[in-house]
Amino acid sequence: MQNPITYLTEHPCSTQSLSESGIAEIRAHYLNVVLPIWRHAGFNAAMGLPFEAISSEDHMPLPPKRYRAMACARQLFVFSEIGDLTHAATLFASLRRYFYDGQNGGWFYSVDENGAPLERQKDLYTHAFVVFACAHYARISGTKAAFDLVDETAKLIEARFATGDGLLNAEVSEDFSATQTGPLQNPLMHLAEAWLAAREATGDSTYDVRLAALLRSVARTFVDEATGCIAELPIGSMDNRIEPGHQFEWFFLCMGSDNPAFVSAGLDRRLARAFDFAERHGVDERSGAVYAALDESGSVIDSTQRIWAQTEYLRALATRGVAADVLGAQIERYRRRFLHARGWVESRSEDGAVSRADMPSTTAYHLATAYASLPR
Structure with missing residues (x-):
């Protein structure tokens, strides 16, 4: 079996000599500031769901207009990986209660403030995160129902989102009868992430086959060869x-x-060039x-x-094994620009002005995955 991607206890990078102060500081911020928000102020205990977002000033939840399945799934991942299985079990139960479509199968995109289905379309992004989160919860808790949902949702994705040419549609109708949006990169990337998590959780080599087919399709359809x-x-x-x-x-x-499917699809060489291109053109020098x-x-x-793009840059730098001083300097710039005593800044404009002031529940997933990849 390939090396697993692990999150809060191990890391896949090779950099070891970095001074630990910056890493320790952002991890402590995550544990002592970010996570308590989503256990308490950011969690609707009456419904068993995280609010979509809270104020960065006083942690008051924004008036709920909807709750998304994807947001619930991301929080399920976060609390599974931190080992809070009591809270994770609540989130798992809520995911099944509110978002599962018992009539047509699959998962509704969102429910309204009372828990009734709101946006009823079926989107691949949501289904990928259900597989991803349930796989992590199943692996850590051993919950049979979670393993069952991973398998059921994986088979549904293959059967109901397929385009017929190896790709998967991004969005279909409630009953899967009509395509609403064709293939898009982002849900396919998270499906790759989900297949990796499911393989690790179940040991089922079927997920290697699914991943290989997905990566070949992505390489054929979405890669800019230049x-x-x-x-x-x-x-x-x-x-x-x-x-x-x-x-x-x-x-x-x-x-x-380190899954061989990436090499077979030729994505390892391409993504090495993509990293260089993104770093050269997509990172503000100042x-x-x-x-x-x-x-x-x-x-x-x-x-x-x-902020999510910043955390992915940190994770990629660590995975690439850059020099300790390079990674340390980037961590410090990230910490100063995006973290504060009450939480984080979701986004800024190029001149540094805050362009989104609230803090969405989905961001904790990005912080968790990035910080887990940093050296210990």
Whole structure:
């Protein structure tokens, strides 16, 4: 079996000589500031669901208009990996209670403030995170129902999202009868992440087969051969773009998992070039912050700096095994620009102004996966 991707107890990188102060500080911030938010102020105990977002000023939840299955799944992953299986069990029960479609199968995108299905379409991104989170919860807790949901959802994805040419649609109708959005990079990337997690949890080599087929399709359809980058839309689409954060994320999935399917698909060589392209064109020299999007030539087309892209850059740097002083300097720039005593800054503009002031429940997933990849 390939080397597993692990999150809160081990790391796949090789850098060992880094001074630990910066890493210890951001990990302590995660444990002592971020996680308590989602156990208490950010958690709707009456419904058993995390609020979508809270205020960064006083941690008051924003008025709930919906609750997303993906957000619940990400929190399930976070609390499973930290070992809080009591809270994780609550989240797992809520995921099944509110979001499972007992009539058509699969998972609703969201429910309203009272827990009734709201956005009823079936999207691949949500289903990928259900597999990912339930796989982690199953591996750590041994819960049979979680293993069963991993298997059931994986088979449903193959049967109901398939395009017929090896790819998977991003969104279909409630009853799976109509395609609403064709293949997109981001849900396919998270499905690769989900297949890796499911393989690790179950030991079932079927997930290796699924991953290999997925990666061949991505390499064939989304790779910009000039740069090695994986574009957001199929190559040749109008208004396509390259997100540096996703290049770093793909780089970690490839190099961190050491799964031979990436090599077979030729993605290891391409993603090494994609890392260089994204770092050269997609990281602000002054602040060290990662931009949101580039065009195929490397010009910045969206200079927003979102925290998730910063964490993916840290994770990719650590996985690449850069010099300790390089990684340490980037951690410090990240800490100063995006973390504060009450939590974090979700996004900034290029000039440093806060462009999103609230703190969404989904971000804890990005922090957990990045920090776990840093040296200990």
